Amino acid sequence: MTKKSARGDDAGQGPAFSLIHPVDLKVGLIVLAICAFLFWRTFLFDNVPASLAQNVQPQKLPQLLLILIIGLALLLPFEHLQKRQQGIDLDSNRRDRPQPIVFVTGIAMLIVVGIMPILGTLVGLLLAAAGLPLLWGERRLKLLIPYALLFPTLLYLLFSIGLQVNFLPGVVGNWFG
Amino acid sequence: MNVDAILLGLEIIMNPVSIMLILVSVFLGVLIGALPGLSSTMAVALLLPFTIGLDPVVAIAMMAALYCAGTFGGSITAILINAPGAPPAVATALDGYPLARRGEAGRALGVAAISSVAGGILSLFIFIVTAPWLAAVALSFRPQEYFALTLFGLSMLAAISGTSSLRNIIAGLFGVMVSMVGIHLVTGVERFTFGTTVLYDGIDFVPVLIGIFAISEMLKQSQAGDAVFERIRAVTVRLPSRDDLRQIWKTILRSTGIGTIIGILPAEGTTVAAIMGYNEAKRWSKHPEEFGKGSIEGIAGPEAANNAGTSGAMVPTLALGIPGSGTTAVILAALTMHGFRPGPFLMRETPEILYAIFFAMLIANVAFLVIGLLGAKVFSLVTLIPRTFLWPAVFCFAVVGAFAYQQQMFDVWVMLIAGLIGYFALRHGFGPAPFVMGLVLGQLIETNWSQSMIIFNGDWTRFFDSAVGNLFFALTVLSLTSPFIKPMVTRVIRRFRRSPKS
Numbered sequence: 001m002t003k004k005s006a007r008g009d010d011a012g013q014g015p016a017f018s019l020i021h022p023v024d025l026k027v028g029l030i031v032l033a034i035c036a037f038l039f040w041r042t043f044l045f046d047n048v049p050a051s052l053a054q055n056v057q058p059q060k061l062p063q064l065l066l067i068l069i070i071g072l073a074l075l076l077p078f079e080h081l082q083k084r085q086q087g088i089d090l091d092s093n094r095r096d097r098p099q100p101i102v103f104v105t106g107i108a109m110l111i112v113v114g115i116m117p118i119l120g121t122l123v124g125l126l127l128a129a130a131g132l133p134l135l136w137g138e139r140r141l142k143l144l145i146p147y148a149l150l151f152p153t154l155l156y157l158l159f160s161i162g163l164q165v166n167f168l169p170g171v172v173g174n175w176f177g
Numbered sequence: 178m179n180v181d182a183i184l185l186g187l188e189i190i191m192n193p194v195s196i197m198l199i200l201v202s203v204f205l206g207v208l209i210g211a212l213p214g215l216s217s218t219m220a221v222a223l224l225l226p227f228t229i230g231l232d233p234v235v236a237i238a239m240m241a242a243l244y245c246a247g248t249f250g251g252s253i254t255a256i257l258i259n260a261p262g263a264p265p266a267v268a269t270a271l272d273g274y275p276l277a278r279r280g281e282a283g284r285a286l287g288v289a290a291i292s293s294v295a296g297g298i299l300s301l302f303i304f305i306v307t308a309p310w311l312a313a314v315a316l317s318f319r320p321q322e323y324f325a326l327t328l329f330g331l332s333m334l335a336a337i338s339g340t341s342s343l344r345n346i347i348a349g350l351f352g353v354m355v356s357m358v359g360i361h362l363v364t365g366v367e368r369f370t371f372g373t374t375v376l377y378d379g380i381d382f383v384p385v386l387i388g389i390f391a392i393s394e395m396l397k398q399s400q401a402g403d404a405v406f407e408r409i410r411a412v413t414v415r416l417p418s419r420d421d422l423r424q425i426w427k428t429i430l431r432s433t434g435i436g437t438i439i440g441i442l443p444a445e446g447t448t449v450a451a452i453m454g455y456n457e458a459k460r461w462s463k464h465p466e467e468f469g470k471g472s473i474e475g476i477a478g479p480e481a482a483n484n485a486g487t488s489g490a491m492v493p494t495l496a497l498g499i500p501g502s503g504t505t506a507v508i509l510a511a512l513t514m515h516g517f518r519p520g521p522f523l524m525r526e527t528p529e530i531l532y533a534i535f536f537a538m539l540i541a542n543v544a545f546l547v548i549g550l551l552g553a554k555v556f557s558l559v560t561l562i563p564r565t566f567l568w569p570a571v572f573c574f575a576v577v578g579a580f581a582y583q584q585q586m587f588d589v590w591v592m593l594i595a596g597l598i599g600y601f602a603l604r605h606g607f608g609p610a611p612f613v614m615g616l617v618l619g620q621l622i623e624t625n626w627s628q629s630m631i632i633f634n635g636d637w638t639r640f641f642d643s644a645v646g647n648l649f650f651a652l653t654v655l656s657l658t659s660p661f662i663k664p665m666v667t668r669v670i671r672r673f674r675r676s677p678k679s
Contacts, residue, residue: 023605024605027605031347038354038369041369042368045366045367045368046366046367048364048366052364053363053364054363054630054631055630055631055633055634055635056363056364056626056627056630056631057364058361058363058364058366058368059368061357061623061626061627062354062357062368062369065350065353065354066354068350069347069350069351069354072343072346072347072350073347075343076343076344076347079341079343082661082664083340083341085664086664088340088341089340090340090341090606092340093603093604093605093606094604094605098400098604099399099400101399101400102396102397102399102400102600105395105396105399106396106597106600109392109572109593109596110593112576113576113586113589113590113593116576116586116589117586121576121577121580124576125573125576125577128569128572128573128576129569129570129573132565132568132569132572133565133566133569136399136564136565136568136569137565138563138565138566143566147566151570151573152573155573155574155577156577159577159581163227163229163230163581164230165577165580165581165584166584167580168586
């Protein structure tokens with residue numbers, strides 16, 4: 001019995017009898033939506049008199065590029081037909097859904113960066129160095145604790161003393177500012 | 178030949194501090210190159226903020242040295258544990274690992290090192306001759322010709338390795354779009370700033386580069402699991418014997434030429450050079466049946482080509498301001514960050530940088546021969562670092578590096594968002610290298626387009642008045658359509674070959 005992918009197709013095979021690739025249709029629609037939004041934004045640029053603009057209105061090139069991207073994005077759902085003939089599997093990297101750890105890691109990174117202005121850069125780095133390994137399943141505390149304390153501290157010292165960077169002080173203050 | 182510039186370049190490099198910094202870069206390059214998942218592109222992007230306080234020429238020289246060394250570093254793990262540390266080393270693993278399994282790991286490493294050094298040094302001399310000549314030719318280009326040239330450079334994105342040329346071009350065009358955020362240089366109008374002052378100066382490429390290469394790879398690695406590699410334990414490194422050299426010298430020369438030419442082509446990089454070097458080595462070999470089973474020509478070919486490609490890629494980067502590869506796109510960004518004006522004016526205003534980079538890469542090539550051979554076994558042990566410690570360390574470096582650049586949290590957020598978007602984009606085939614190329618080339622494209630439109634009084638048809646410009650437009654059309662036309666032409670040729678037989 002062949003393994004089913006997250007999309008319900010047999011692994012190693014795309015949607016065999018479909019002209020339009022369902023995943024690329026969504027990707028194409030997302031690209032089109034972004035382009036449509038940006039194209040609308042170009043109409044909100046300030047108007048410049050022709051004499052000042054010197055034939056280079058600020059929206060011209062962005063609009064040209066967006067039209068080009070839109071045209072190319074319309075081909076995305078059909079690209080799989082050409083690639084199948086060449087023996088290329090467009091779904092090789094995305095057949096399986098990202099595991100929850102990817103989203104958890106992303107959220108953790110957002111939290112660390114989000115609290116840095118409050119807690120300070122050093123505390124943020126310490127949290128990252130301790131928290132991310134734990135999230136990824138690291139349980140060897142004898143290695144983790146020295147790593148989480150030493151590595152961010154040395155990095156902090158290298159930049160603040162060596163490169164004279166003023167980090168966010170946060171709750172602990174700026175030791176080397 | 179500008180003797181003053183040569184001597185000035187030599188003086189900048191040949192002092193204890195500069196040499197030490199270059200050797201540190203070489204060490205880091207070999208180390209990072211050896212680690213699967215970490216690329217020299219990522220390393221150069223992470224190194225960028227560290228170089229802010231350094232002499233600009235030394236900073237660029239360090240990055241060039243790291244680039245060379247990283248390309249070689251990947252071959253160590255390719256040979257010893259069949260896990261290429263860098264994409265260009267994939268071809269080296271095909272014959273390097275089988276040779277190592279036969280008990281000849283030392284010979285494989287020796288051949289890889291010598292081929293790499295030979296390819297790197299020979300192509301450096303081509304670089305030192307070609308770059309000034311190309312820059313002198315480009316100085317005569319008018320804005321419309323430069324626009325056509327940069328368009329051609331962008332069109333070469335279609336041929337960057339990856340599954341889809343279409344997605345490469347879309348990613349590249351989005352890169353160009355991101356470069357347009359901020360104040361329009363001609364009219365002073367705000368574009369895509371969404372009413373915020375932080376975007377007035379645009380989105381800086383340094384945090385984007387760090388996010389795209391480091392953060393998105395980290396997210397990918399979060400679900401990777403710890404890989405178990407079968408290691409070759411007994412390694413006595415030795416340089417190739419006279420018989421070995423007799424067998425591989427032609428391959429080295431041929432692959433050096435291939436690698437240099439591929440490197441010079443905009444957007445083509447060392448991975449393409451390595452694969453072509455391997456394929457041509459097999460094609461010209463007297464014993465092609467040995468390839469894949471431990472042929473030293475199968476090691477010499479890709480190694481000479483990929484390192485020759487690093488010097489080749491520096492040619493358009495310095496002479497034209499058009500990146501020859503993903504890593505040189507980062508180096509180009511570094512040149513801009515340090516106040517240089519990449520392109521033909523760089524050769525005219527600061528010619529010593531060309532020679533400083535030449536000497537730095539020369540030192541790097543010799544240094545990684547020594548460092549790489551002596552420390553090969555140690556470098557391969559670096560893959561034992563658990564990913565649970567390695568990647569959080571990369572994240573800390575990325576955060577600190579992005580912040581240190583302009584000492585503002587906005588850059589850290591840009592880095593993070595670029596990384597998150599980059600991860601999902603990569604899953605769907607939109608690679609980071611094309612986006613970075615577009616980001617770096619975007620301003621150049623718009624500047625030349627704007628200057629041309631001002632000169633032409635808005636008449637766009639005058640873009641086609643120049644023969645040189647038309648040549649680049651034609652090459653652009655060719656490179657954009659070749660991924661679609663080439664399969665059709667191949668099918669027609671195959672049908673034609675079959676029909677006389679039937």
